[in-house]
Amino acid sequence: MSDHSQTTAAKTTSAPLQRRTMQGLPDAVSGWLLSLPLSLVLLFFLVLPIVMIVIVSFWGATEFSIYPAFQFDNYEFLLTSPVTYSVFLNTIKYAVITWAITLVLGFTIAYFLAFHIRSLTWQIVLFLLCTIPFWTSNIIRMISWIPFLGRNGLANSTLISWGVIDEPLEWLLFSDFSVILAFVHLYTLFMVVPIFNTMMRIDKSLIEAAYDNGATGFQTLTNVIVPLAKPGMMIGSIFVVTLVMGDFITVRFMSGSQKANVGRLISNDIALLQYPSAAATAVILLITVLIVIAILLRFVDIRKEL
Amino acid sequence: MTTKQDKKGVSRRSVLKGAAATAGAAIGSGAITGFPTIWAQNIKDVTLRQFGTGVSNLNDVAQKVKEDLGFTLEMTALDSDAVTQRAATQPGSFDIADIEYWICKKVWPTGNLQAMDTSKIKNYDKIVGIFKSGKLTPESEIAQGTAPHTVGFVDGPGGTSFASEETGWMTLIPTIYNADTLGIRPDLIGRPIESWTELLNPEFKGKASILDISSIGIMDAAMVCEAMGEIQYGDKGNMTREEIDKTMAIFTEAKKSGQFRAFWKTFDESVNLMASGEVVIQSMWSPAITAVKSRGIPCVYQPLKEGYRSWGGGIGLSSNLSGLELEAAYEYINWYLSGWVGGYLMRQGYYSAVPETSKEFMSENEWGYWFEGKEATDDITSPTGDKLATAGDTRDGGSFYDRMGAVACWNAVMDENQYMVRKWNEFIAA
Numbered sequence: 001m002s003d004h005s006q007t008t009a010a011k012t013t014s015a016p017l018q019r020r021t022m023q024g025l026p027d028a029v030s031g032w033l034l035s036l037p038l039s040l041v042l043l044f045f046l047v048l049p050i051v052m053i054v055i056v057s058f059w060g061a062t063e064f065s066i067y068p069a070f071q072f073d074n075y076e077f078l079l080t081s082p083v084t085y086s087v088f089l090n091t092i093k094y095a096v097i098t099w100a101i102t103l104v105l106g107f108t109i110a111y112f113l114a115f116h117i118r119s120l121t122w123q124i125v126l127f128l129l130c131t132i133p134f135w136t137s138n139i140i141r142m143i144s145w146i147p148f149l150g151r152n153g154l155a156n157s158t159l160i161s162w163g164v165i166d167e168p169l170e171w172l173l174f175s176d177f178s179v180i181l182a183f184v185h186l187y188t189l190f191m192v193v194p195i196f197n198t199m200m201r202i203d204k205s206l207i208e209a210a211y212d213n214g215a216t217g218f219q220t221l222t223n224v225i226v227p228l229a230k231p232g233m234m235i236g237s238i239f240v241v242t243l244v245m246g247d248f249i250t251v252r253f254m255s256g257s258q259k260a261n262v263g264r265l266i267s268n269d270i271a272l273l274q275y276p277s278a279a280a281t282a283v284i285l286l287i288t289v290l291i292v293i294a295i296l297l298r299f300v301d302i303r304k305e306l
Numbered sequence: 307m308t309t310k311q312d313k314k315g316v317s318r319r320s321v322l323k324g325a326a327a328t329a330g331a332a333i334g335s336g337a338i339t340g341f342p343t344i345w346a347q348n349i350k351d352v353t354l355r356q357f358g359t360g361v362s363n364l365n366d367v368a369q370k371v372k373e374d375l376g377f378t379l380e381m382t383a384l385d386s387d388a389v390t391q392r393a394a395t396q397p398g399s400f401d402i403a404d405i406e407y408w409i410c411k412k413v414w415p416t417g418n419l420q421a422m423d424t425s426k427i428k429n430y431d432k433i434v435g436i437f438k439s440g441k442l443t444p445e446s447e448i449a450q451g452t453a454p455h456t457v458g459f460v461d462g463p464g465g466t467s468f469a470s471e472e473t474g475w476m477t478l479i480p481t482i483y484n485a486d487t488l489g490i491r492p493d494l495i496g497r498p499i500e501s502w503t504e505l506l507n508p509e510f511k512g513k514a515s516i517l518d519i520s521s522i523g524i525m526d527a528a529m530v531c532e533a534m535g536e537i538q539y540g541d542k543g544n545m546t547r548e549e550i551d552k553t554m555a556i557f558t559e560a561k562k563s564g565q566f567r568a569f570w571k572t573f574d575e576s577v578n579l580m581a582s583g584e585v586v587i588q589s590m591w592s593p594a595i596t597a598v599k600s601r602g603i604p605c606v607y608q609p610l611k612e613g614y615r616s617w618g619g620g621i622g623l624s625s626n627l628s629g630l631e632l633e634a635a636y637e638y639i640n641w642y643l644s645g646w647v648g649g650y651l652m653r654q655g656y657y658s659a660v661p662e663t664s665k666e667f668m669s670e671n672e673w674g675y676w677f678e679g680k681e682a683t684d685d686i687t688s689p690t691g692d693k694l695a696t697a698g699d700t701r702d703g704g705s706f707y708d709r710m711g712a713v714a715c716w717n718a719v720m721d722e723n724q725y726m727v728r729k730w731n732e733f734i735a736a
Contacts, residue, residue, distance in 0.1 A: 065394065065395075065416065077728075081728075081732075083731065083732045083735050083736075086735060087735050090735075146578070147582065150582050150584055151582070151583060151584050152582060152583050152584075153582075170512055173584070174567060174568045174584075252571075255568075256515075256566075256567060256568020256569060256570075256579075257518045257568060257569035257570065257571060257734065258561070258566065258568060258569060258734075259735075260731075260734055260735035264734075264735075265731065265735070268727075268731055268734075271387035271388070271391070272387065272520070272727050273390065273391055273394060273395070274724075274727075
């Protein structure tokens with residue numbers, strides 16, 4: 001597999017290579033120039049703000065102002081408070097559960113679209129259908145669950161009228177269930193798109209070869225499709241995990257403010273003008289997310305696979 | 307219908323009269339302060355930027371200002387956390403801050419606001435006692451917490467510390483205030499509710515709520531704990547660490563046993579929780595009750611024997627204001643206290659700092675219902691036209707003096723605020 005993709009990669013890069021040498025600019029210079037705009041954007045809008053956050057995380061704060069200092073108070077309070085650990089644990093719990101569900105859903109949907117729908121037109125039509133919910137804001141999509149799941153909501157009244165339950169189910173709303181439901185609803189597409197994308201690029205002849213060699217459908221799935229779709233699964237996973245770990249509004253609305261994740265800790269601090277403390281929490285969150293992504297990348301070398 | 311139109315006509319005429327009077331006063335004060343009379347025309351070009359919480363940042367007010375005073379008022383409505391943040395960190399972004407008294411305690415030391423000369427405030431003498439001496443009537447006791455008069459005055463124009471009595475330099479001109487209590491769904495509870503303890507009554511397990519704004523939520527929690535006899539507070543508005551720990555321990559236990567359905571942070575959330583029946587008893591704000599009622603759902607702002615938790619807001623001037631704009635701001639304040647806004651707010655269930663002037667802008671029926679606690683003699687409608695009560699109804703809690711006289715504590719900022727906030731966060735995360 002990797003041989004195959006490398007040869008195609010070599011083929012596609014060789015053409016621009018020739019063109020570049022013809023223009024006469026040294027590779028190094030044109031390379032730097034080409035990457036300059038993106039580097040500048042990243043420098044100003046990503047690196048500098050993060051540096052700023054790291055700096056502020058060592059500052060001190062009063063009721064209404066922050067003052068420059070170099071102290072570890074914020075980190076000390078954060079790392080010694082049992083709340084921090086339970087909140088981080090909760091955040092990771094949401095991330096893992098949401099990730100597992102969206103991965104299964106995303107893979108299934110992408111598989112269906114890529115291999116069961118024969119015509120390209122229908123693939124496009126059905127794919128666009130998946131994106132329709134994205135025409136509304138994600139807050140609206142999330143909040144519309146509330147009347148549906150509520151004590152006197154549609155779900156409960158339907159179940160009662162069917163005689164499935166006698167009492168309304170309380171855990172449908174303002175619980176971990178509703179939080180994860182909303183996450184799955186909001187983020188499954190982020191899994192579908194990259195997996196669908198990699199699946200579409202799988203050479204159909206590989207599947208034919210597997211079939212010709214006597215592999216069953218399941219064997220083809222586990223030995224051919226899953227390994228080849230890994231980069232897409234990994235990109236989708238990174239999307240979902242980072243989105244869930246950084247979220248605060250979904251948790252607030254869907255748990256009725258009863259559950260906390262790291263994002264909510266940060267937003268509470270900001271609301272109370274405790275910027276340094278918020279910055280310290282953000283730094284710890286950033287480190288955690290980077291570690292998670294590093295672990296994910298251990299499993300698949302995305303650079304090689306793309 | 308015709309009577310309603312008549313009323314409108316009357317108020318419009320009196321407004322015009324009022325406008326003429328203020329215009330006269332404007333020219334007068336302009337002459338006194340040495341401004342050329344030309345400014346009366348220039349004032350049309352003035353734009354004042356006001357921000358504050360949604361309760362009093364009403365577009366109707368901005369329109370009326372344009373009509374009556376001629377200048378432009380730009381309104382921005384934010385939640386109380388964002389208001390504090392802006393007042394403290396972005397002094398250049400506003401001219402007028404419409405904030406609560408406890409926010410003032412937090413923000414005043416930044417020097418972003420300037421004290422106001424009370425001699426320029428025409429109706430200063432008529433402002434109710436709560437905001438001056440702290441006493442509603444000479445016999446009243448002063449409630450706990452950040453009572454408005456304790457942060458209402460400073461020593462002089464540049465004063466940074468609060469004065470204990472009237473000094474002639476006010477930090478905020480009081481505009482709006484009310485007494486808060488628990489809201490209940492009488493149809494779903496079916497029995498009388500008399501005490502704050504009911505919020506933690508296991509009978510309402512999974513059907514109670516409290517607001518997730520730490521500085522206000524902790525006060526409601528304290529009202530409950532005190533009513534239960536669990537804790538005796540020195541001052542609910544300024545708790546010790548030990549008192550905070552005990553209060554949060556009681557509430558954390560209740561939370562873990564599933565007492566609360568949800569916590570709410572915005573006005574709309576509280577309305578939806580109540581209207582949908584998710585919650586039958588919760589901390590609530592007066593207009594939220596009105597909003598639930600206007601959907602045809604019974605909802606009562608239940609007076610409780612331990613008293614009310616009260617709050618008050620006022621207008622503060624940015625320290626950047628000077629010259630013509632400062633004059634316009636004083637103009638605006640005088641207009642604010644002259645009655646129209648007061649009447650508008652009182653018809654929503656709030657109180658005006660100068661009730662007597664508001665009376666002229668309300669019908670006898672409205673005044674009787676909202677202020678005197680009398681039975682309505684006719685339909686009561688909100689300023690936007692929603693029907694809120696019919697003939698024979700009385701206001702929950704009764705008259706102004708019954709309600710504001712039973713205030714147990716004011717919204718406050720504690721000395722141990724940071725500690726309290728951390729404990730509150732732990733409670734939410736528990």
